[in-house]
Amino acid sequence: MKRGISLAAIAIFAMLTAASAAASGLDLAARYESGIFNVDGGVMEIVDYAPAQRKAYSVNGTTGTLAIISYDGTSELKAVDFDVRSAMEKADPSFSYGDMTSVAVSPDSSRLAVALQAEAYNERGRAAVFAINDDGSLSLRVIAVTGVQPDMIVFADDNTILTADEGEPRMGYTAEDPKGSVTIIDLSVPSSTIITFDRFNWDRSGLVSNGVVIKKGSMPSTDFEPEYIAVSGDNAYVTLQENNAIAILDIPARRFISVQSAGFEDYGKTPVDINKEDGEYSPSLYENLAGIRMPDGIAAFTAGGETFLITANEGDSREWGDYLNEVEIDFGDGGSSPRGNITADDGLSGKVVFFDADGYDGLDADKDYIFGGRSAVLYKVEGETITEIASSGDNFESITASDIPEYFNVSNDNAVIDDRSGKKGPEPESVAVGTANGRTLAFVALERTGGIMEYDVTDPYAPAFLSYVNTRDFSTIAEGSEVYEDGELDKWVTGGDVAPEGLAFVNAEDNPYGVPLLLVASEVSGTVAAFIVE
DSSP states (O other): OEEOOOSOOOOBSEEOOHHHHHTOOEEEEEEEEOSOOOTTOOSEEEEEEETTTTEEEEEETTTTEEEEEEOOSOSBOEEEEEOHHHHHHHHOTTSOEEEEEEEEEOTTSSEEEEEEEESSTTSEEEEEEEEEOTTSOEEEEEEEEEEESEEEEEEEETTEEEEEEOOOOTTOTTSOOOOOEEEEEETTTTEEEEEESGGGGGGHHHHHHTTOOEETTOOHHHHOOEEEEEEETTEEEEEEGGGTEEEEEETTTTEEEEEEEOOEEETTTSOBOOOOSSSSOOOBEETTEEEEOOOOOEEEEEETTEEEEEEEEOOOOOEETTEEOEEEEEGGGTOBOTTSSOBGGGTOOSEEEEEOGGGEESSOTTOEEEEOOSEEEEEEEETTEEEEEEEOTTHHHHHHHHHSGGGTTOOTTOOOTTTTTTTTTTOEEEEEEEEETTEEEEEEEETTTOOEEEEEOSSTTSOEEEEEEOOEETTOOOTTOEEOTTSOEETOOOEESOSEEEEEEEOGGGSTTSSOEEEEEETTTTEEEEEEEO
């Protein structure tokens, strides 16, 4: 049941005064344009930076090449493409190349690694490791076997690489569901160790009782699908997006030590806009409605000798074969939510996509659930556990509604206001942390609405909002757009930087601009933008 918003909303990231916020922010300094604009995404996805060579490297999922972008202090950046597929086919003809998903540069800028998925969905992938030459060019040195479907790659140190291996059941649940895993690659040998979640099968009941979401009839070893990795010290923190969980991996011991729930957004306390038909920001409170956070990106940082995590809570449904765990309710037809907690009498007239809770363990039988948290959350690491410190709550929706009200909750392939309100809202996708002028800053990319949220997390117990920047050009209509009879546009895509996917922070001393930079790879516009961090 919907109820009015009171002043007693849940504590969220603090909001600075306008004067304080004005002293900080992100200014666009330079941009690389690939010349490819794809409404389905997948163009420039992940980006990383080599300080010694002053080059950025970004995955182009459309061409299957790696863009080597030169940072020379100009505003229009140039790149050359490196054909990873050709290099792999020459070096390892036995590997059936499928897709390149991620890129990472070693801390000392000597090596670059990319994650490669096999053509067959259930076969093991590869990590291709290159030497980075002085001019930024690449020379293949090592090919390491990974788990199935490596989706993200990161250096833990100069000689250690980790991959998040999703193991999705892409042929449906009537076929094989590969095991999710994390692969640890030791370049000093070289060798690779694939670490699965088999040891958690015995404690399935304990996991679901603590809010880890697991498909009925499935075990953790196959249902867990690692998405993203952050490293701090000897531990790696791995998001299990569809399971609403974070796994802690002891890197030297080569074992997972725990799996923790990411928690839920309580929309009985935090206002949310799920009404897509009124064409405006209309937040409300709904008793017994929760957002399954389902974090995608994750970053780790330390403060006062303690380790902290921050997650971007995008949400993600499962659609494999004829299986889909979404329940779409049209309140305009008099429908009600799956548990009956929300009806058309609550003022809703459009469609809302709910999570199909009947097919999963780890949820409250009395509550309705929607995908994602529309938020970022700060956690403190305490041994084998994580403790939530703060959530951004409704910041992302309220701030975008204030800054760009005519484009509130638009999608990344149209500019229709409120289009995503009944689904996952602005969809926080990724997060990065960096230090500028003695302050620790966190940046969160919003995939659908676009733009970057900036927070000061120097004191993790008192995080503060600093700025929001959106360099999308909402006035540009893409070729091939169609106008319907009601005047709405299909595929009204925009220019500028659309659908930010990957983030990389660059220190002031490591780039020709001489100031801290945030690199943003956008998968629809096919751009990599460099923002000066004020």
